[in-house]
Amino acid sequence: MQPPPDYSSSVVERLESLVADGQIERDTQQLVIARRMDGVLAALKSRGPAKKSSALGWLFASKQKAETVRGLYIHGSVGRGKTMLMDMMYELAPVERKRRAHFHEFMADVHGRIHAHRQKLKNGETKQADPVPPVAAALHEEAVLLCFDEFTVTDIADAMILSRLFTELFKRGCVLVATSNVEPDNLYRDGLNRQLFLPFVDLLKQHADIVSLDTPTDYRMEKTKSLPVWLTPLGTETSERFEAAWADLTKGATPRAEKIEMKGREVPVPAAALGAARFTFNDLCEQPLGASDYLAIAARYRTIFIENIPVLAPQASAAKRFINLVDTLYDGHIRLIASAETMPEELMPVRKGTTGFEFDRTVSRLFEMRSQDYLESHAALVKN
Structure with a gap:
């Protein structure tokens, strides 16, 4: 007992x-x-x-x-x-x-x-x-x-x-x-x-x-040690580095398209191999997906690749979905490898309304998801 x-x-x-x-x-x-x-x-x-x-x-x-x-x-x-x-x-x-x-x-x-x-x-x-x-x-x-x-x-x-x-x-x-x-x-x-x-x-x-709880220090930012998991700017060189990261993590395994059943509908996964799944920003944030879909993805795959993240407008539905997506991946200690137009803090140049306000949290989480502490915690969960 x-x-x-x-x-x-x-x-x-x-x-x-x-x-x-x-x-x-x-x-x-x-x-x-x-x-x-x-x-x-x-x-x-x-x-x-x-x-x-x-x-x-x-x-x-x-x-x-x-x-x-x-x-x-x-x-x-x-x-x-x-x-x-x-x-x-x-x-x-x-x-x-x-x-x-x-x-x-x-x-x-x-x-x-x-x-x-x-x-x-x-x-x-x-x-x-x-x-x-x-x-x-x-x-x-x-x-x-x-x-x-x-x-x-x-x-x-x-x-x-x-x-x-x-x-x-x-x-x-x-x-x-x-x-x-x-x-x-x-x-x-x-x-x-x-x-x-x-x-x-x-x-x-x-x-x-x-x-x-307002203190003068953002403790997440203090422990950040950037690793090459956020690739920018978009272009040929970044695309090549993104492909190399995918090939390295999947060890040359042949990727396959999969589908996640969600109450009478399906969430398509364009490519998956060895516990990793690969999407474009359009796949995840320009489609009518919600928190339950992101939870299902995070439950199945331990590493998520997201390609071609653009600069975001606060009023866009895609921006709101991106915030929810990052929240879900962060809570699940999912490893994120992404290619983006720019660095996280510059992804939403104009921040207004609720979405703009919440994007500050997203930026902080994206920084922490690149830290040594976060990636070690991810590795420990995968090992167990």
Whole structure:
């Protein structure tokens, strides 16, 4: 039997230990966030184990009032240590039913469950027309603590359902802890029908403390050691280096075209060999693909080659897809080898609106994905 998790330490103690070992520098603001996280953990521990509801618990949810534990919404610029702190908190959380996910991944799961419920309704397997309460009940059965990395809303389908979904989740006692580069009031900024999304912002403030993590140092940039995995500018020489990288990694294996089945449709993979897949920017970002498609690609291939990344306009759908794609590859520790018109920080010369704001995170992640630390972590996962 596995020994029970050790919940005796705290996020503050973990952070202080890293400082004492010289692994990180002391950061006062990080310690402030760590103390707030410890407060949430203490409240979860005092609340005790969550009681499981019946299969029809969603019918009686309004009569069940779980003891309230306020969550946290931590926002700040890229590279400030939000993910590191979330790692510590999640590991120490004194509950068995907990879930850590990138927000896009979570919402892809939600939409999949809603689709499945509607199919049951169509087939006469349920009489419940509204899918949100039973979906929320099922999510609560799996996790009372929801931890989201990079909470950001760019999709109108997500924006329109968030208020109703989290009304149900909070009613059942779910606790939300999220990190984001965006303040709540700037979520879904400039989004279509944003007024229909705003009730979610009020709901979030009612159930989570909003705290800022803004420190003067971007720790990702400090540890960056560039390796030849981002090839620029586009042209004959870059194309030759790109081909050489593909040939070297696939060891001369004959590539083959593949397809990934996605709920009645297919995502084409133009070339794949030895765990690597090769695409053009057009294949991945000019086609109607979403977060679930990128997750499926990342689950199947450990190295992704992307060819001919152009300069991006913030209002273009391709730019939004590129941001989601990089988020997914980064979260999966996927190795990226790309040819591009220019360096990451120059890919979007004009940055405005939500997309422009979020592209700062993309630039930071693209730099880290070229670092020695990132590539070593990728290699360790592939080896295991």
